[in-house]
Amino acid sequence: MPSFGPAFAPRSLPQGNAGDARSANSEGGLPATGKVLLVPQDAEIYGEGDAAVLFYKLVRGVVRTCKFLNNGRRHIEAFQREGDVFGFEVGASYRLTAEAVSDCSLIAYRRKGVEQLAAASEVLSQQLYGYFVQGMTRAQEHALILGRRSAIGRVGAFLQGAAQQSQDGRTISLAMDRRDIADYLGLTIETVSRTLSQLERDGVIAIPVSRQIRVQKATRLSDLAA
Amino acid sequence: MPSFGPAFAPRSLPQGNAGDARSANSEGGLPATGKVLLVPQDAEIYGEGDAAVLFYKLVRGVVRTCKFLNNGRRHIEAFQREGDVFGFEVGASYRLTAEAVSDCSLIAYRRKGVEQLAAASEVLSQQLYGYFVQGMTRAQEHALILGRRSAIGRVGAFLQGAAQQSQDGRTISLAMDRRDIADYLGLTIETVSRTLSQLERDGVIAIPVSRQIRVQKATRLSDLAA
DNA sequence: CGATTGCTTGATACCTCTCAACCCAGGTGG
């Protein structure tokens, strides 16, 4: 069990995340001693069941954390983005697999050492605590998306979230392919593709190229994700 | 429509440290200073957006934490059971609504006071930390269930989880009605009912009365939740 | 009793999955 010190000052997190999550360390944060890694696209960072010795902070790129089901399907639990911390486990092993969606650079931390530091540093323990809270909030919002019954509602919610995290709030650059989106939304690639096409026909979005989406009518998008 | 219990009149109770489920108390745990409340079935404990002054530990009964969507639907994020802690927020207000599924008794804690105590007690902060981790794990597993595409897979996963938490591992007493289950699984009450009937016809489960389910073939249930 | 509530069952429409073909851009090699 990690020994976490006083961890409960209501700490404001980069929630909607306007690209702020990157300034996390500087002073008192995660130790700069972590090794920087370069991971090529589609490479595995760690696998479900591996001993959870390290955890990671993503510097550049996109990572998917996912689970492979008995029936051959894949469930993507979350997409990690720049500034996100992932792979910090409670038990001895990873509960998910982490793979690079795009070429990534990330910093690895020794879990054990950081836990010791956290016991002494209030700032650090609060920071780690914040990463956990962020993870839980995301998991709940993901469940909310998957609870929507229609494909258009799920895709709409996904696009809305992606747009909020984009620079101008409406131009989305997708690092992941349609299969990733489908496995994240609990749909098939065909349904994702069809739904995007329909949204484009309806003028809600524009898709100049398949990996780039521009939101044209944000209000209508919000209505879909009702 | 649910005929909402009028008066949410929580009476105070003699501090009977009743069914404390798992987590450590005894020394350094949550302070025993919390008020004990009795909440009647279907009463609201707190509402989304309310100031998050208190959080709660459930002593007896079942609570649902949920969200009401614009389209009139309801999303149940989790069922809280005996020993669970809920309503501990990061921000200033509750992000979900909490309602009593059955008559409940629960202990309320002042968030502010506990946060101060947690700053001093490593045991307590670890305990609260553990509650958060549990919440995140559950949210992820819920997302995993909702990611399953078929109704029988979702219902099967729900039953499997309920059976694991039961006394003998196979006799389930449901505190919630079909609507609660449906809103938790992202299905309709009719589909839930039909799926349960089919599972009974197939001999996987027995339903002597609608709120009681006995698992007959655990292996087949596991296969469904593949 | 009649009314209400929770649950089940039926019929039909709609939506998503499945299987399949096709398109397009990029890469390779003759």
Place this chain on the structure above:
DNA sequence: CCACCTGGGTTGAGAGGTATCAAGCAATCG
């Protein structure tokens, strides 16, 4: 340069599953 291949994406037709609307049933309650 072009033929060919490949992978990602789109589109089509049909089957299957779930939502919807509706009715029926049992238990509870006034």
